[in-house]
Amino acid sequence: MKIKDIIRGPLGLAITMVMICGFIFPVVVTGVGQGAFNYEANGSLATLSNTTVGSYLVGQSTDSPYLFHIRADSASGIDPDITVANASMQAHRIHNETGISMAYFNRQINNDTKFTMFFFGTGYVNALTLNLHLIRHYHKSISQYGRMYRNVTAS
């Protein structure tokens, strides 16, 4: 093997590939993704009164007694979902604090439930979805909890 075979071919291939795989590919995927699925490509952001308040795929930790909490022991630390059982338990707490009826919570949790095996398995709900519904639905009566929903009252 000549030195040329060791340098030109392998080094040339490395430089060509860093351009194709490391630059052109991700840039083209970004272009197509941003064009075709803009909402998902930018992180499935959640808005309230035209203000971005988070992402449906990044759990938010809060200790507000008027909101649904995400779990503290989760693998990623930002698991956005809670089990239906957990959600119902927390609904009781919010009901006791605010007086919002359990019928509302049961209906809302039921509407937003997804399953670990598509149609079967453990039911789970996105905590941010529940919180957003809660705030939108009780927008008029939230002034008394205003301190907790600062973003909404400010807008």
Next chain:
Amino acid sequence: MIGLFILLFILLGVIVLILGWILSSYLLNVYENEKSTWDMFILPVEKLIYRVLGVDTTRQMSWKEYFLALFFFTGFAAILAYLVLVFQGYLPLNPMRFHNLNWSLALNTVLSFSSNTNLQHYGGGSTLSYFSQMMAIQFLQFISAADGVVVALAIFRGFAGKKNGNDGIGNFYFDFVRTITRVLIPLSFVSAIILIALGVPQSLSGYEVVRTFTGAFQTIKVGPIASMQSIMQIGTNGGGYFGSNNYTPFENPSPLTDFMQMGMMMLIPTAMPFLFGRMLRRRNEGRTVLIASYGLYAIDLAIAFVPLTVISAGMEVRFGGPAAVFYTVTTTAFTTGSVNAALAGMHPLVVLAAFLGMMIQATPGGIGVGAMYMLMYMVITVFIVGLMAGRTPEYLGAKITEGDVKLAVIAFLAHPILILVPTLIAYGIGAVHGIGIGTGPKGFTQILYEYTSAAANNGSDFLGSTGNTVYFNVSTGIVMWIGRFTPIAIMLAIAGRMHGRKRSREVALRTDNFIFPSILIVSIFILAVLTFFPFLAIGPILMHLEGIKSVL
């Protein structure tokens, strides 16, 4: 509920087998240079690349030339990526202004990704710029996957011998460029777009800081995630965009993406045995390889599901326990190494199954190299069976010589040596104690796992950024590269020896029936268990016997 999940998983397996079979027919056309409708777009690009490199792709290479071209190319690629990482602070696309990586972490990272391992001693979301994620990480994920595919091709041709216009073991540049342009880029592109549609972000604008209802600030870490997620699974790489890998919702948002990504990592390793059969023009020989590797995979899964209390902690609600176990076994059986739940929360028997996948490496193993390891076991098994039956060992009509068997055994033994020696050294010089890990079965399991994962080019681990010390960075880096290129060189040498060998028409030992795969499975199990049992015994097996439920 586990029963239902098993049914779903079998369904996934059937889909993967069908898609793998279809893909193998496409791959045959790609590598046998058949005409394709894409030629008018791709051929000019490929010809331009060949001209820039100054290579003649019609020339057959010897196994040494093939290996050296692959080795030097991968080396240059690693150097380019190293430069990107240690200078990322001065380079563009760094909206979060991350600093340059230190030398040992950068070295570990490029040795890890260029060897298809993807062991990560850093958390990507808080360490790497977009530029580094693309030009260092995703780049190496593509080329290491293509390395695996072309190695398998050359070895298949060597075993096939001089038939069907198969004049040699092939030309590295022809195989490599086509693998990128016609296989990995199209497959990754389609899966990346589907993943974006299902919620995986793909953006080059910086992290967004938002204000939550309660007035707190939260950073939403987006980036070129989907483009990485696609090649990371298709190429059995496994290194995630974020430190918490595939349990980060942005990498794996739903049960659907979870299933899809398991299918993605299984696809090419499943297509390879079919391709082998097609290249030999003897499909039953491909079937033998496939049955043996899927048989081992089934045994692996069975061990993991012995404790029905599958998981104790550290899992995401949207996947649940059974999915986490399936994912862990699959990711180690196919040596990908991405994880959808924290390994630390897994039952010791699940960890044991994960060990077996990485120790055998052909269950079905990583992209390309899984089939390579199966052929290594094939040579050893044919020899053993030949001895027992008192016949000349033969595979595919070619004699298996003493030299072939010696080489295959060296390739096999490289693996345990690379795992066990550095594990002992790590304890001996106090490097383990230095990162706060003990000497009990839990601690030993973590360190043994680290080197097993490195040597098997898997990349799943317990340590994560705890392992970011000079000793662990350098030692695992060396283990990953030797673990990658020693068996590749040896198996290419065997393929080179086999290629020109005379083929007899008489069949001394049938390998294309349904009995031989079971002999192969038993022989692989005996080899692996005899080699690794003492170490597994004082690690996960002892944990299980002591009633320890997880490493946590």
